[in-house]
Amino acid sequence: GKPFPVHAVRRDFPILSEKVNGKDLIWLDNAATTQKPAAVINRISQYYLHENSNIHRGAHTLAARATDAYEEARSKVCKFIHASSPREIVFVRGTTEAINLVANTYGKQTLQPEDEILVSCLEHHANIVPWQMISEETDAKLRVIPIDDHGQIQLDEYEKMLNPKTKLVCVAHVSNVLGTITPIAQMTKMAHAHGAKILVDGAQAVSHLAVDVTDCDYDFYVFSGHKLYGPTGIGVLYAKENLLKEMPPYQGGGNMIQDVTFESTQYKVAPDRFEAGTGNIADAVGLGAAIDYVESIGMEHICRYEHSLLEHSMEALHKIQGLTFLGTAEDKTSVISFIIDGLSNDKIGNALSKEGIAVRTGHHCAQPVLRRFGMETSVRPSLAFYNTKEEIDEMVRVLIRLKKGQHNFYLQNPHFMVY
Ligand code: PMP
Numbered sequence: 001g002k003p004f005p006v007h008a009v010r011r012d013f014p015i016l017s018e019k020v021n022g023k024d025l026i027w028l029d030n031a032a033t034t035q036k037p038a039a040v041i042n043r044i045s046q047y048y049l050h051e052n053s054n055i056h057r058g059a060h061t062l063a064a065r066a067t068d069a070y071e072e073a074r075s076k077v078c079k080f081i082h083a084s085s086p087r088e089i090v091f092v093r094g095t096t097e098a099i100n101l102v103a104n105t106y107g108k109q110t111l112q113p114e115d116e117i118l119v120s121c122l123e124h125h126a127n128i129v130p131w132q133m134i135s136e137e138t139d140a141k142l143r144v145i146p147i148d149d150h151g152q153i154q155l156d157e158y159e160k161m162l163n164p165k166t167k168l169v170c171v172a173h174v175s176n177v178l179g180t181i182t183p184i185a186q187m188t189k190m191a192h193a194h195g196a197k198i199l200v201d202g203a204q205a206v207s208h209l210a211v212d213v214t215d216c217d218y219d220f221y222v223f224s225g226h227k228l229y230g231p232t233g234i235g236v237l238y239a240k241e242n243l244l245k246e247m248p249p250y251q252g253g254g255n256m257i258q259d260v261t262f263e264s265t266q267y268k269v270a271p272d273r274f275e276a277g278t279g280n281i282a283d284a285v286g287l288g289a290a291i292d293y294v295e296s297i298g299m300e301h302i303c304r305y306e307h308s309l310l311e312h313s314m315e316a317l318h319k320i321q322g323l324t325f326l327g328t329a330e331d332k333t334s335v336i337s338f339i340i341d342g343l344s345n346d347k348i349g350n351a352l353s354k355e356g357i358a359v360r361t362g363h364h365c366a367q368p369v370l371r372r373f374g375m376e377t378s379v380r381p382s383l384a385f386y387n388t389k390e391e392i393d394e395m396v397r398v399l400i401r402l403k404k405g406q407h408n409f410y411l412q413n414p415h416f417m418v419y
Pocket of ligand 1: 031096127175203204365
């Protein structure tokens with residue numbers, strides 16, 4: 001196929017021309033958040049310039065514009081993840097709120113004492129803590145599906161854990177620390193065979209992989225707009241319509257009611273029932289623009305290019321003496337975690353930052369998976385389709401220099417040698 005037009009694509013992202021510490025910004029922290037194309041920035045601006053209103057279509061002209069823009073964004077999300085109907089799309093603040101919503105509505109309603117919730121060892125804290133909280137409230141048990149040394153979920157162990165008490169399986173589609181793509185379609189079939197529902201945390205998946213919630217038969221699929229080149233403060237809860245119908249509301253307030261008296265309230269149907277109060281209208285519209293933008297490039301092209309970047313990176317990093325990768329699963333997106341012998345992760349992060357290179361160092365809000373590999377923190381460059389091989393090479397050059405500097409330092413100061 002044609003080479004990926006990375007230089008043209010880069011011009012769509014104004015922030016990529018930013019200077020940081022006197023250097024060209026090299027943004028390799030895409031798993032934390034992605035940068036925004038002008039199309040998204042301009043769409044939000046357009047909304048505030050020409051459409052801003054609260055959403056109650058009938059009231060006046062701007063209300064109609066705002067309502068239409070908001071509902072159009074919902075339809076774009078619906079098509080993007082291949083949901084059956086926009087009524088299955090609930091706008092929330094992000095992945096975290098979506099999971100808390102499911103835990104506190106569906107979870108609270110269905111979980112009985114001794115019921116079991118399964119999460120995997122590679123979950124983000126957002127897919128652990130809400131389940132711990134709801135387990136405590138309902139006396140359900142939280143169990144952990146183990147992963148192997150490559151950072152892949154152990155399906156045989158998962159199969160053994162499934163039983164009639166299993167009510168919910170909550171698993172990431174892609175790990176934010178290791179980049180592992182989990183066998184989520186198969187895990188869904190296995191959960192359903194045991195009568196359990198599945199919630200898929202798609203926060204790290206939607207920007208790298210084509211997602212089809214209907215084909216894969218997920219019950220719940222959640223993600224954040226800001227990791228998909230969209231704004232912060234907007235995210236998506238997809239749930240099958242029949243599940244949403246049965247779920248009690250999350251928060252009470254305006255926008256979600258059919259009729260209120262002091263004696264009782266009738267709620268609207270989904271998705272309105274779950275969108276109490278004035279929502280993040282402008283950023284939902286911005287998310288719609290982000291989806292348009294991603295689709296204009298094409299997920300297939302994005303996948304292929306990012307994979308070639310990943311291979312290039314792993315090869316280049318591999319040459320650094322004393323570097324150990326975390327996460328070597330065969331199915332992997334462009335999230336890379338490593339440590340380097342003798343260099344603290346903070347030191348690596350600071351040295352890179354001085355050169356304008358942004359990577360994440362720390363526990364990445366996923367302490368259990370790091371501890372599975374005997375670590376508290378790692379260095380995590382994560383790539384997007386606007387990154388280049390030259391940027392990766394620059395990162396590797398800085399790391400090699402740092403590593404060499406360390407050697408020189410030890411040679412000159414032998415009493416600092418640690419064995
Ligand atoms: N799950 C995963 C796998 C993530 O990577 C993240 C973001 N780091 C989250 C959940 C939480 O997303 P947010 O902070 O946008 O709610």
